[in-house]
Amino acid sequence: MPPRATAKAGGQPQAGATQGPAICFLTGTLNVFGGAERMTATVANELARRGHRIHILCLGDRRSCFPLDPAVRHEALFDQSPSFRTHFLHAVARIRRYVRQHGIALLVEVDPLLTLFTLPACLGLGVRRIAWEHCNLDQDLGLPLRRLARRLSARTCRRIVVLTELDREKWVRNLRCSRVEVIPNSLPIPVPVQPAARTSRTAVAVGRLTDVKGFDVLLQAWVPIAKAFPDWTLRIVGNGELLASLTQLRDRLGLQQCVRLEPARSDIESVYRDAAMLCLSSRYEGFSLVLVEAMAYGLPIVATNCETGVRALLTHGENARLSPVDDPAALAHEIAAVIASPELASRLADAGRRNVHKFAPAEIAARWEGLLSRISGETGRNEIGVA
CATH class of the missing domain: 3.40.50.2000 (Glycogen Phosphorylase B;)
Structure with a gap:
């Protein structure tokens, strides 16, 4: 596997911006036209514009299909997507190093599967972890490990964020997790002033x-x-x-x-x-x-x-x-x-x-902002003692 990417990171928060706790979105990559990737960029941009310190950390490939606000710091652990089988320990070590180096307080996993990396990476660091589910609970996308990761997320993350009320009910019923919140995806584009003309066939x-x-x-x-x-x-x-x-x-x-x-x-x-x-x-x-x-x-x-x-x-x-x-x-x-x-x-x-x-992006960003603020103010540890 190639060494960690050395491309220059994204910009820093603008002068006069509110600092607060550092928030990091951990994802596989932003270099595909996918819904989860697009939402990561959209929510990160909106939170950065509200003055929050925002990082996006990708497992591999620092390129992005979506524009990022200059205040969003965008990094990658590897030049290419790492192999879980052969690079698991390297990925865990690099996540831990990044979290400590940048003082990450809130870590949003853009897929509960990433709990397999973040749980060992964040042990003892006091990082508040949030798992962001973009699928529904009945689907594992061909990865049986995803089911294990979801169970670990349900036990160890401060919150599980799902996209629909139906999926929240499934997490509560099937995984006995009460810390589940619904935040739908944001419209990633401004609401058009005028609708489409619909004159074409x-x-x-x-x-x-x-x-x-x-x-x-x-x-x-x-x-x-x-x-x-x-x-x-x-x-x-x-x-x-x-x-x-x-x-x-x-x-x-x-x-x-x-x-x-x-x-x-x-x-x-x-x-x-x-x-x-x-x-x-x-x-x-x-x-x-x-x-x-x-x-x-x-x-x-x-x-x-x-x-x-x-x-x-x-x-x-x-x-x-x-x-x-x-x-x-x-x-x-x-x-x-x-x-x-x-x-x-x-x-x-x-x-x-x-x-x-x-x-609208502002509406959804406000819900994320409220959730992250509540988690930042919480004390104590979760049920198995992981912060």
């Missing part, structure tokens, strides 16, 4: 090209849409390991002329502005930033009714049309209903846009 789907996003189902659903509404186009925007297989499926279904697979882009706002509808075909979602972004731009939404994020944000017939998971025919039926009825599309879009302000 374009549906968009945005997300990483992975199995859980269900883009294979969306492609199958688009076959009858292409026949019934030949002037409509589907844009799937995202990067991921399934690009080749999804491209092959699109071509096999004969959708080359009406479905475009496009790489992820930093100016995702332009994608929403040019769209008339958002389609989400996920098999599960922790909390879908895509849905909140689409609501902000006044797009009608058709989505699968998956746990837990979709059910926390959308209600069938009120602000979206929902279909069962893994059901292309049902998904196609709901898409067709929205295309065929401009009145329905407008009603869904207006309902979504009315509620999006509660996800």
Whole structure:
């Protein structure tokens, strides 16, 4: 493994800023277009602008797909993502060194899996640790160690932050953890003054090209849409390991002329502005930033009714049309209903846009600020004696 990155760190807090305890977000990397990575940057930026001392410490790769406020200090332990099997002890030692060197008082783990590193790294240092869960408790993303890490987080972290009330209930019931708080993800873009014009005949789907996003189902659903509404186009925007297989499926279904697979882009706002509808075909979602972004731009939404994020944000017939998971025919039926009825599309879009302000960055940052302030003021240790 290459040595620790030596690139120059991000800027320091601006003159006159409130100092307070040093807060560090520990994550794998910011160099992928993912929801957890985007939220880490968004929350860190907002807290830094409020005068807090903010660090983002990545396990590997100091590059970022998202802009960071100059006051956010951004470092990486390694030049590349370390191997858990061969570099675990090195990572633990480097986290401990960083925490001590910079006087980190509050450590936010952007994935409970990181508890496997932070628990030994922070022993005896008095650091208040918070685990930030971006998935739902039923999913381990193919890593059985995540289940162990969640149990350790439930026992040793000052708080578990989850994205939905449904997931909070699961942590309380299944892991017997009472220190769970719900803070939804923030809208990572300013709420647009004007919604999208929706004059195009374009549906968009945005997300990483992975199995859980269900883009294979969306492609199958688009076959009858292409026949019934030949002037409509589907844009799937995202990067991921399934690009080749999804491209092959699109071509096999004969959708080359009406479905475009496009790489992820930093100016995702332009994608929403040019769209008339958002389609989400996920098999599960922790909390879908895509849905909140689409609501902000006044797009009608058709989505699968998956746990837990979709059910926390959308209600069938009120602000979206929902279909069962893994059901292309049902998904196609709901898409067709929205295309065929401009009145329905407008009603869904207006309902979504009315509620999006509660996800504004300032609102969510204030909730994080309150949580971190309460944890800073707490005394004593948790149930197994780890600070």
